Amino acid sequence: MKTFEEKWTAWLDEQLSGKELEEFEASLPDLAAARAEKHDAQKLGAFLKQRLGTQTLTNEEFFNHQIRERIERDEQEDVSERGTRSSWWTVPRLVWCGATALALFLITTFVFLGGDQAEEQSDYLTQILNSRVDPAANPNASIYIFESNKTDNKVTVLWTEGLQSLPADYAAK
């Protein structure tokens, strides 16, 4: 079942015939106005066909040749531009930059953060760096180092054993 619009379009294109044509024209309220509209539409169609007809290329091969050349030229420019932009970042330079950055990181880490453990401990405890006794006078002497924090005091103790004993006179002020 065709809609009115389909029948109208077919009527404008003179595609209706016979009984269908009669019935459609009978259904139109103003046949004269419709025929005038049909006439205008046909006139417009003829005008458009005349004006917008297909333009054929007379130099098709030359046109294609020019397009291909332009594409090739653009591609070459892209490649050369890309090459110019990345020329400074050569592989050796990248390697050197990476090595330099790593070295800076390591230096920073060791210089500024490396001694943290020892220093944090030093904030609380005295550290004995080295100790020695006179080996001639104290051949059996030995030295121990420990920390005592039994009370509130955190005391570093240097404990000697085997030092030469002295008479009580040496306790004089």
Place this chain on the structure above:
Amino acid sequence: MPFKAVLFAICFALAAGTPLPAAPIVWSGLVIAENVPQPAAIPPELTNLEQTLKDLFGYNQFELIGQSSKALKTGQEDWLANSKYFGLHVDARGENQSGYTINLKLYKEKDIMLETDANLSKSSPLVIKGPQVGSGQLLLVLVVKADEPARHRRRTEPANPVRAGYYRLRRAIHDIFH
């Protein structure tokens, strides 16, 4: 112009009035520890360490036979605590972040009995067990104490700016990462 003069005066007054950190004093003492029937009171310099010393050495009396206190102005001073026969020579060899690097020498008359290098912390006393003396024991004690503000000291003898800057930078970076 008057505004600039007033601003300068205010800045100067603020700078002059800003209290500086306390100057540390290192107290060093020669102590004879022994057990006696009626122990004397412990010297006031050792009051804080009394229980520690008793626990460590097992003596009930601690008598000072020589002592010395030294204000560290540059961190490079040296001094001597003497008794009749012993001498404790302390040579401060610079300040570090946690305290002072020191070299200690215990002399028996003119002979060096014991020598040690240490980083003396501001919050941790150093106790050294020396030789047996009669029925007692010679102990060497070093304690860092704080003194009154060292405004004049700092003005006349400024700290090494490079070292101070280095420690400041290091501390700042340390604070960032912790």
